[in-house]
Amino acid sequence: MPADPFTPGEVSAMDRALDLAARGVRGANPLVGAVILDADGATLATGYHRGAGTPHAEADALANARAAGADVTGATMVVTLEPCNHTGRTGPCSQAIINAGLGRVVFAVGDPNDAAAGGAAALRAAGIDVASGLGAGPAAELNARWTAATAERRPFITLKLASSLDGRIAAEDGSSQWITGPEARRDGQRLRARVDAILAGTGTVIADNPRLTARDADGGESRRQPLRVVVGRRQIPEDAAVRGSDGRFLQLAGHDPAGVAADLYGRGVRHVLVEGGATVAGAFLQAGLVDELVVYTAPLLLGAGTGSVTGLGVHTLADASRWRWDHAAGGATAMVGDDLRLRLEPEPALIRNNAKDA
Amino acid sequence: MPADPFTPGEVSAMDRALDLAARGVRGANPLVGAVILDADGATLATGYHRGAGTPHAEADALANARAAGADVTGATMVVTLEPCNHTGRTGPCSQAIINAGLGRVVFAVGDPNDAAAGGAAALRAAGIDVASGLGAGPAAELNARWTAATAERRPFITLKLASSLDGRIAAEDGSSQWITGPEARRDGQRLRARVDAILAGTGTVIADNPRLTARDADGGESRRQPLRVVVGRRQIPEDAAVRGSDGRFLQLAGHDPAGVAADLYGRGVRHVLVEGGATVAGAFLQAGLVDELVVYTAPLLLGAGTGSVTGLGVHTLADASRWRWDHAAGGATAMVGDDLRLRLEPEPALIRNNAKDA
Numbered sequence: 001m002p003a004d005p006f007t008p009g010e011v012s013a014m015d016r017a018l019d020l021a022a023r024g025v026r027g028a029n030p031l032v033g034a035v036i037l038d039a040d041g042a043t044l045a046t047g048y049h050r051g052a053g054t055p056h057a058e059a060d061a062l063a064n065a066r067a068a069g070a071d072v073t074g075a076t077m078v079v080t081l082e083p084c085n086h087t088g089r090t091g092p093c094s095q096a097i098i099n100a101g102l103g104r105v106v107f108a109v110g111d112p113n114d115a116a117a118g119g120a121a122a123l124r125a126a127g128i129d130v131a132s133g134l135g136a137g138p139a140a141e142l143n144a145r146w147t148a149a150t151a152e153r154r155p156f157i158t159l160k161l162a163s164s165l166d167g168r169i170a171a172e173d174g175s176s177q178w179i180t181g182p183e184a185r186r187d188g189q190r191l192r193a194r195v196d197a198i199l200a201g202t203g204t205v206i207a208d209n210p211r212l213t214a215r216d217a218d219g220g221e222s223r224r225q226p227l228r229v230v231v232g233r234r235q236i237p238e239d240a241a242v243r244g245s246d247g248r249f250l251q252l253a254g255h256d257p258a259g260v261a262a263d264l265y266g267r268g269v270r271h272v273l274v275e276g277g278a279t280v281a282g283a284f285l286q287a288g289l290v291d292e293l294v295v296y297t298a299p300l301l302l303g304a305g306t307g308s309v310t311g312l313g314v315h316t317l318a319d320a321s322r323w324r325w326d327h328a329a330g331g332a333t334a335m336v337g338d339d340l341r342l343r344l345e346p347e348p349a350l351i352r353n354n355a356k357d358a
Numbered sequence: 359m360p361a362d363p364f365t366p367g368e369v370s371a372m373d374r375a376l377d378l379a380a381r382g383v384r385g386a387n388p389l390v391g392a393v394i395l396d397a398d399g400a401t402l403a404t405g406y407h408r409g410a411g412t413p414h415a416e417a418d419a420l421a422n423a424r425a426a427g428a429d430v431t432g433a434t435m436v437v438t439l440e441p442c443n444h445t446g447r448t449g450p451c452s453q454a455i456i457n458a459g460l461g462r463v464v465f466a467v468g469d470p471n472d473a474a475a476g477g478a479a480a481l482r483a484a485g486i487d488v489a490s491g492l493g494a495g496p497a498a499e500l501n502a503r504w505t506a507a508t509a510e511r512r513p514f515i516t517l518k519l520a521s522s523l524d525g526r527i528a529a530e531d532g533s534s535q536w537i538t539g540p541e542a543r544r545d546g547q548r549l550r551a552r553v554d555a556i557l558a559g560t561g562t563v564i565a566d567n568p569r570l571t572a573r574d575a576d577g578g579e580s581r582r583q584p585l586r587v588v589v590g591r592r593q594i595p596e597d598a599a600v601r602g603s604d605g606r607f608l609q610l611a612g613h614d615p616a617g618v619a620a621d622l623y624g625r626g627v628r629h630v631l632v633e634g635g636a637t638v639a640g641a642f643l644q645a646g647l648v649d650e651l652v653v654y655t656a657p658l659l660l661g662a663g664t665g666s667v668t669g670l671g672v673h674t675l676a677d678a679s680r681w682r683w684d685h686a687a688g689g690a691t692a693m694v695g696d697d698l699r700l701r702l703e704p705e706p707a708l709i710r711n712n713a714k715d716a
Binding site for chain 1 (some may be wrong): 519521522523524525526528529530531533534535537640643651653655657658659660661662665666667668669670671672673674675676677678679680681682683690691693696698700702
């Protein structure tokens with residue numbers, strides 16, 4: 001191995017792969033980008049992972065190379081995460097790389113998922129040159145919360161809030177339909193369609209009688225439905241919409257967010273969308289179990305009514321729950337119809353605190 | 359006059375002038391953009407108004423033409439507002455246009471300001487060809503609130519809020535310094551430096567003892583200081599920072615926002631920045647007297663504490679105070695350090711309601 005194990009072409013390809021990775025969406029799977037280089041360091045194809053159920057970045061790049069008629073024999077793949085070695089919803093990437101005849105793979109960080117790890121070893125066993133560590137810092141940071149959730153054997157958890165400019169999710173009289181406009185609600189439906197479970201508290205279910213289903217643009221229910229999870233001990237009416245008729249309804253009496261997360265992980269849930277209400281949101285936030293915060297802000301003021309989050313246990317400003325804008329995965333801010341969508345992730349300090357407490 | 363009074367070059371120049379106008383900032387003066395065309399319809403120079411105390415769009419465009427060495431004799435100026443005819447902080451634009459030897463002026467809408475009107479007549483009297491109405495719709499909409507304020511003989515009023523993601527301006531124990539970061543606070547200082555008066559309620563002044571002065575980037579007080587206005591009957595301590603020593607302090611016992619606005623207009627104030635607290639903000643909002651809403655949103659959650667706005671009188675969602683994102687004048691959203699700055703203006707319905715009530 002030379003003094004510098006990576007060529008200048010690989011270094012710039014990793015930057016590009018990181019940019020590509022950031023185009024994906026957060027959830028059950030990490031954000032991953034890939035670039036295929038020829039022997040001269042020229043780009044043959046690129047790819048990235050668009051979210052659970054879609055091709056991995058490596059498979060996407062290989063498909064794009066095929067579509068472009070590029071010969072990838074002996075080529076180098078530069079990818080932000082160790083290629084997986086397991087057959088999930090898609091086949092193992094390590095095998096696809098071997099089958100395609102690539103000569104070298106450069107990846108940033110190893111796969112923390114036990115079931116998926118071993119890709120590097122499989123590639124080496126097939127005679128492919130493998131190097132790692134290039135771009136490891138930014139690659140690790142890009143998926144820090146996903147990696148933490150995977151290590152803790154719990155789902156990745158997205159909290160969705162939809163509030164007025166002054167942080168209200170309902171007016172004084174309880175009216176809340178609809179604070180956000182149709183485009184934002186459709187955007188929320190697209191988010192629902194990506195997750196494995198949608199979670200709400202009994203209070204919200206009794207007050208609003210939501211279906212908690214994923215719907216298509218035309219309002220019909222999507223073919224693939226997430227599990228509908230209601231947490232809390234209060235009795236849900238027999239005719240509550242959330243019960244549905246497909247058996248994908250679950251009530252968990254336990255309120256403890258860590259217990260709920262562990263239970264759902266055991267049921268195969270890898271991405272949970274917490275939809276409300278304010279008390280459930282506060283409980284997951286206080287437990288440090290929110291990995292992604294999606295806030296739809298409607299351009300209106302209410303001046304009174306229900307706040308979007310309660311029970312955080314924050315008495316003074318110094319103890320505030322601190323976040324940072326998530327510029328990856330679709331960007332921190334986007335206009336969605338008349339509403340503004342904000343995306344944030346916890347300050348890294350919160351990740352460290354969690355690790356310390358664990 | 360031909361069937362279509364405007365050339366294709368003038369039509370596209372007006373679109374460009376409108377885009378240029380939107381680069382300015384809202385306040386005492388309207389947003390205005392200008393484009394100078396030669397006889398072939400080619401652009402000789404452009405200009406726009408950057409805010410009170412800076413050159414008008416016409417003067418800016420003429421200066422840019424001079425700087426570029428362009429000969430504007432006989433040229434056409436396309437401008438979004440009727441050139442002014444009075445000497446304010448800058449000289450009359452009508453005279454500058456006459457002096458420069460232009461042959462034609464196309465403007466979108468007339469100047470509603472009595473003191474500034476008469477520009478078209480002055481231009482015509484000097485033998486310049488004048489046409490108006492091109493782009494009148496968007497030009498009027500661009501400055502709808504400024505025009506309404508001018509017609510009502512009251513200042514243009516900007517309300518600034520700085521809150522957490524969940525709409526809190528202070529934590530449960532009252533701590534509020536600082537919810538937003540240093541860059542957002544500096545941005546707020548730049549906003550202060552542009553206005554004629556900064557307004558707060560006695561509650562905020564007694565609780566926080568703010569100076570309500572405009573400060574430079576280095577923290578020193580700016581040379582030009584807005585009037586510091588405190589509204590309410592409660593006694594302000596003799597040693598309150600807001601009193602200062604420059605005589606630019608004023609306490610108004612009246613709470614009525616319309617009365618306060620009229621009083622300040624009579625003192626020559628054309629742009630007021632309402633800084634707090636929640637009660638004063640609510641009073642100006644409820645009176646329909648907020649023309650521009652600037653919200654600094656910090657990436658943190660408090661879950662309890664003081665809401666950003668109270669006393670709006672909104673009981674149910676249908677009666678919410680409705681706004682729209684202001685994409686002009688610096689844009690609706692901008693990251694300012696770690697905080698997000700949002701800018702909105704009232705829904706046009708609110709303007710109509712005001713007109714109806716008046």
